[in-house]
Amino acid sequence: MATPFILIVFCLITSPPSASSSSSTHHNDYITLNEGSSLSVERPDHVLISPNAIFTAGFYPVGENAYSFAIWFTEPSCSNCRTVVWMANRDAPINGRNSKLSLLKTGNLILTDAGKSVVWASNTFSLSSSSLQLYDTGNLVLITTTNRVILWQSFDAPTDTLLPLQPLNRDSLLVSSRSLTNFSSGFYKLAFDDDNVLRLVYDGPEVSSAFWPAHWLLSREAGRSSYNSSRIALLDAFGNFTSSDNFTFFSADYGVQLQRRLTLDFDGNLRLYSRENENGSWVISWQAFAQPCKIHAACGPNSVCKYVPSFGRKCSCLPGYKIKNPADCL
Numbered sequence: 001m002a003t004p005f006i007l008i009v010f011c012l013i014t015s016p017p018s019a020s021s022s023s024s025t026h027h028n029d030y031i032t033l034n035e036g037s038s039l040s041v042e043r044p045d046h047v048l049i050s051p052n053a054i055f056t057a058g059f060y061p062v063g064e065n066a067y068s069f070a071i072w073f074t075e076p077s078c079s080n081c082r083t084v085v086w087m088a089n090r091d092a093p094i095n096g097r098n099s100k101l102s103l104l105k106t107g108n109l110i111l112t113d114a115g116k117s118v119v120w121a122s123n124t125f126s127l128s129s130s131s132l133q134l135y136d137t138g139n140l141v142l143i144t145t146t147n148r149v150i151l152w153q154s155f156d157a158p159t160d161t162l163l164p165l166q167p168l169n170r171d172s173l174l175v176s177s178r179s180l181t182n183f184s185s186g187f188y189k190l191a192f193d194d195d196n197v198l199r200l201v202y203d204g205p206e207v208s209s210a211f212w213p214a215h216w217l218l219s220r221e222a223g224r225s226s227y228n229s230s231r232i233a234l235l236d237a238f239g240n241f242t243s244s245d246n247f248t249f250f251s252a253d254y255g256v257q258l259q260r261r262l263t264l265d266f267d268g269n270l271r272l273y274s275r276e277n278e279n280g281s282w283v284i285s286w287q288a289f290a291q292p293c294k295i296h297a298a299c300g301p302n303s304v305c306k307y308v309p310s311f312g313r314k315c316s317c318l319p320g321y322k323i324k325n326p327a328d329c330l
């Protein structure tokens with residue numbers, strides 16, 4: 001295990017442990033980012049690890065000399081096969097030199113690009129001291145040291161993935177990635193609509209349309225209710241998903257506690273993945289569309305969609321057109 005090494009690093013980069021943790025010998029007490037400290041993009045060892053070691057937060061390469069501050073499943077650990085679950089700056093990657101995530105003494109967490117511009121901030125302020133910690137659930141939390149008041153948490157601002165116990169609410173939404181390899185914001189969204197119904201929407205440059213539940217069904221026919229205005233949806237640890245619009249599903253492996261994630265994939269399909277152990281591969285345990293060609297704008301204009309069981313769908317262009325983007329025939 002790499003833990004002792006990480007422990008040493010964090011003793012160096014964090015301020016001396018506070019009184020509450022200095023009496024403890026448990027090393028995870030030090031795996032936090034304290035006020036006045038920062039994580040550097042140039043140091044691969046500058047990461048936060050959850051006490052159960054399942055999640056890691058740090059700088060993730062998203063392109064040539066381009067990084068995002070992200071949270072990923074610690075295993076598998078190869079640099080370009082990680083499963084990312086959250087990103088702070090997916091649409092504004094930072095330079096690989098001189099960029100850092102800093103927790104200011106004012107309680108603001110900021111991400112600076114190449115020592116200059118601030119590309120992302122928690123916009124928080126606290127008179128009492130605070131620290132940044134990665135919880136066992138995968139939630140990155142900025143919390144005051146003495147009163148344990150949560151100033152900011154990544155669970156409130158999801159990217160394309162919900163983890164178990166991470167609620168989706170009226171203020172949050174999932175936005176798909178651009179492609180399998182491009183983590184920028186794509187065109188598919190999952191959110192509660194004005195009528196309290198949880199919907200998948202294609203929000204492209206030219207058209208916007210809801211496609212799940214199917215637009216030709218009344219909400220009631222789709223088993224949805226618009227009466228409950230609490231607008232909250234949650235996946236529990238055992239694979240039970242419930243939404244306040246009365247939509248529910250159970251994962252195929254419901255009942256056991258596995259590593260799970262509900263991801264709005266770049267192809268517009270919402271999928272629940274699970275795996276038995278950290279070195280196992282992700283298995284789809286539920287998905288919104290069994291036939292991916294039914295997803296809105298699945299293949300873009302001038303194209304045909306074909307269902308390929310091993311991958312999902314395959315797009316090809318009509319005669320006379322050629323592929324520009326993976327989803328566009330021009």
Ligand SMILES: *[C@@H]1O[C@H](CO)[C@@H](O)[C@H](O)[C@H]1NC(C)=O
Pocket residue numbers: 062063064066178182183184
């Ligand atoms: C990802 O896609 C966006 C939008 O098309 C583009 O601006 C960006 O350069 C792409 N990023 C990478 C790393 O290819």
Ligand SMILES: *[C@@H]1O[C@H](CO)[C@@H](O)[C@H](O)[C@H]1NC(C)=O
Pocket residue numbers: 236240241242
């Ligand atoms: C699933 O979760 C909902 C909401 O927490 C709960 O009411 C329901 O009883 C759960 N179902 C099962 C089978 O555990």
Ligand SMILES: *[C@@H]1O[C@H](CO)[C@@H](O)[C@H](O)[C@H]1NC(C)=O
Pocket residue numbers: 228229230232242243244
């Ligand atoms: C509305 O949904 C929430 C969350 O699912 C649930 O706890 C609550 O009981 C529901 N309210 C009504 C009136 O059904």
Ligand SMILES: *[C@@H]1O[C@H](CO)[C@@H](O)[C@H](O)[C@H]1NC(C)=O
Pocket residue numbers: 224225227246
């Ligand atoms: C929600 O679903 C349950 C079980 O299917 C049903 O009994 C109940 O009437 C539904 N509630 C609404 C408001 O549609």
Ligand SMILES: *[C@@H]1O[C@H](CO)[C@@H](O)[C@H](O)[C@H]1NC(C)=O
Pocket residue numbers: 075277278279
């Ligand atoms: C997963 O694989 C890594 C490296 O191959 C190994 O160190 C670790 O013990 C494995 N973990 C499990 C739970 O099998």
